[in-house]
Amino acid sequence: SAVISQKPSRDICQRGTSLTIQCQVDSQVTMMFWYRQQPGQSLTLIATANQGSEATYESGFVIDKFPISRPNLTFSTLTVSNMSPEDSSIYLCSVRASSYEQYFGPGTRLTVT
Amino acid sequence: AQKVTQAQTEISVVEKEDVTLDCVYETRDTTYYLFWYKQPPSGELVFLIRRNSFDEQNEISGRYSWNFQKSTSSFNFTITASQVVDSAVYFCALSKNYGGATNKLIFGTGTLLAVQP
Numbered sequence: 001s002a003v004i005s006q007k008p009s010r011d012i013c014q015r016g017t018s019l020t021i022q023c024q025v026d027s028q029v030t031m032m033f034w035y036r037q038q039p040g041q042s043l044t045l046i047a048t049a050n051q052g053s054e055a056t057y058e059s060g061f062v063i064d065k066f067p068i069s070r071p072n073l074t075f076s077t078l079t080v081s082n083m084s085p086e087d088s089s090i091y092l093c094s095v096r097a098s099s100y101e102q103y104f105g106p107g108t109r110l111t112v113t
Numbered sequence: 114a115q116k117v118t119q120a121q122t123e124i125s126v127v128e129k130e131d132v133t134l135d136c137v138y139e140t141r142d143t144t145y146y147l148f149w150y151k152q153p154p155s156g157e158l159v160f161l162i163r164r165n166s167f168d169e170q171n172e173i174s175g176r177y178s179w180n181f182q183k184s185t186s187s188f189n190f191t192i193t194a195s196q197v198v199d200s201a202v203y204f205c206a207l208s209k210n211y212g213g214a215t216n217k218l219i220f221g222t223g224t225l226l227a228v229q230p
Contacts, residue, residue, distance in 0.1 A: 001160070033217060042204065043220045090156055100146065102218060104158035
């Protein structure tokens with residue numbers, strides 16, 4: 001399995017500001033994913049981040065709002081830009097550690113006031 | 114389109130009871146992967162099992178067992194002799210088979226399991 005860490009673990013931010021979430025993996029992985037879990041809801045994929053290429057965004061998510069970086073095979077960042085209270089969620093990083101297994105980080109709990 | 118349905122929103126049982134969590138999926142793909150994850154109150158998603166659509170054998174791991182039936186598009190999860198520590202939200206998820214590998218996961222809405230002492 002892969003050990004995944006995320007920073008920050010939680011944050012309270014003001015409307016209109018931006019927050020960058022970091023995801024660090026203890027081994028090299030080809031595919032990393034960013035998911036959002038709104039309060040009491042299921043997980044929804046925001047984008048897939050592959051090293052050396054632009055992130056692929058799911059319907060309803062755009063790069064201007066959720067820019068992603070993937071500078072190497074062990075690290076990625078997700079920025080939540082120009083935040084509003086509707087962005088209050090848990091943001092989870094996930095990796096495909098082998099061809100089949102997918103593991104999740106501990107999540108970042110974001111509250112926007 | 115792919116879809117995962119977990120019709121049970123909440124289940125409450127008393128410790129030591131057996132409980133089954135239902136998962137029904139929809140996909141047009143002939144090959145795919147199915148997953149179960151556990152999300153305790155701490156919020157982290159814990160991987161429980163992955164099943165390849167080629168493999169319909171049921172699996173048992175301690176008190177956990179999974180019943181995969183392609184004929185009914187179901188992948189149900191049973192906890193035997195439940196314990197308070199089993200209290201969590203359980204998610205079923207589906208992934209396409211991309212050349213033998215998994216990719217993005219489509220999650221069900223989750224089932225909140227409360228095990229009372």
